[in-house]
Amino acid sequence: DIQMTQSPSxxxxxxxxxxxxxxxxxxxxxxxxxxxxxxxxxxxxxxxFDASNLGTGVPSRFSGSGSGxxxxxxxxxxxxxxxARYYCQGYDHVPPEITFGPGTKVDI
Amino acid sequence: xxxLEESGPGLVKPxxxxxxxxxxxxxxxxxxxxxxxxxxxxPGKGLEWIGYxxxxxxxxxxxxxxxxxxxxxxxxxNQFSLNLNSVAAADTAVYYCARGVPGIAAGSVGGLDYxxxxxxxxxxx
Numbered sequence: 001d002i003q004m005t006q007s008p009s010x011x012x013x014x015x016x017x018x019x020x021x022x023x024x025x026x027x028x029x030x031x032x033x034x035x036x037x038x039x040x041x042x043x044x045x046x047x048x049f050d051a052s053n054l055g056t057g058v059p060s061r062f063s064g065s066g067s068g069x070x071x072x073x074x075x076x077x078x079x080x081x082x083x084a085r086y087y088c089q090g091y092d093h094v095p096p097e098i099t100f101g102p103g104t105k106v107d108i
Numbered sequence: 109x110x111x112l113e114e115s116g117p118g119l120v121k122p123x124x125x126x127x128x129x130x131x132x133x134x135x136x137x138x139x140x141x142x143x144x145x146x147x148x149x150x151p152g153k154g155l156e157w158i159g160y161x162x163x164x165x166x167x168x169x170x171x172x173x174x175x176x177x178x179x180x181x182x183x184x185x186n187q188f189s190l191n192l193n194s195v196a197a198a199d200t201a202v203y204y205c206a207r208g209v210p211g212i213a214a215g216s217v218g219g220l221d222y223x224x225x226x227x228x229x230x231x232x233x
């Protein structure tokens with residue numbers, strides 16, 4: 001099984017700040033890593049897929065990087081509408097599995 | 109635009125079977141190489157992937173739930189369904205259905221790009 005960890009568990013930043021979240025997988029998952037944004041009462045939204053690819057319609061201030069076991073998600077200039085919880089999600093194919101990290105709460 | 113909507117009872121008694129249906133609009137679940145997933149979210153365990161049914165009808169389940177889960181599809185209604193038997197209070201959660209795109213590696217589920225709004229299921233007598 002893949003285990004995913006995230007840090008920090010929560011953060012508070014100012015509008016315009018750069019925000020960075022890290023995610024670590026328990027084993028090498030290449031670039032099989034996605035990032036989601038979830039606002040209260042809503043379903044998660046796919047922001048970044050395959051570690052560094054921006055999802056459809058996602059603003060360019062969001063970005064992702066990394067491979068293997070260590071991954072990073074960034075917001076280049078935090079906006080009020082970015083207040084949410086962010087999850088990383090690793091996946092693999094033998095066997096097929098999907099595992100989410102515990103999430104990072106971002107506040108202003 | 110693909111839309112998914114979960115439906116089913118909001119309250120299930122312990123030891124009974126939880127049954128939910130996801131209705132898909134804007135695309136056929138039996139065409140296009142997509143994976144149709146169930147995910148749940150509870151305060152205690154965060155987001156937990158339950159399993160998927162592939163457009164071809166093959167299924168795969170989270171090993172931690174495998175003994176209690178089945179996912180099926182009804183292509184004529186463009187729906188797929190979740191059954192989780194022998195439920196307990198720990199199965200109380202918001203249940204989501206979501207479409208998965210093929211991942212980089214063959215046979216893998218990549219990003220979950222469309223989600224339903226979620227439905228809360230409470231297990232209680």
